[in-house]
Amino acid sequence: MWIQEGLATLVETLDERRQPIPCWRTNLIRRHALTNNVLPFELITGDVGRRLLRDQPLRYYAQTRAIFLWLHEQDQLASFYTTYTQGFAEGPSGRRALLETLGVDTLDQADAMFRSW
Numbered sequence: 001m002w003i004q005e006g007l008a009t010l011v012e013t014l015d016e017r018r019q020p021i022p023c024w025r026t027n028l029i030r031r032h033a034l035t036n037n038v039l040p041f042e043l044i045t046g047d048v049g050r051r052l053l054r055d056q057p058l059r060y061y062a063q064t065r066a067i068f069l070w071l072h073e074q075d076q077l078a079s080f081y082t083t084y085t086q087g088f089a090e091g092p093s094g095r096r097a098l099l100e101t102l103g104v105d106t107l108d109q110a111d112a113m114f115r116s117w
Helices: 002-010 024-034 048-055 057-073 077-086 095-102 107-116
Strands: none
Touching: 002 057, 024 057, 048 057, 057 077, 057 107, 077 095, 095 107
């Protein structure tokens, strides 16, 4: 679910070259970051994500969009998507594709990279 929603919200705000840019959702996740209230990747990419979408939709959409904006800005979005679609049968959650794309072993490492952005 996080992949679908992250990609869908990513294209809500584009520049004149049709590239994603920060928007109000980015500002929301930045406010959460200032209070150390960003959701861990473990939650976002797991089954809990569906409950978050229901209970905290603005926060969920903001964070999933931010993850994909971050991947885009790191020039890793295409690589992630290719890895995800090619390995969908083995890893439909997208976790394996995220780790492989970032070259890390754990979601905590990926999460730390995102938070430093």
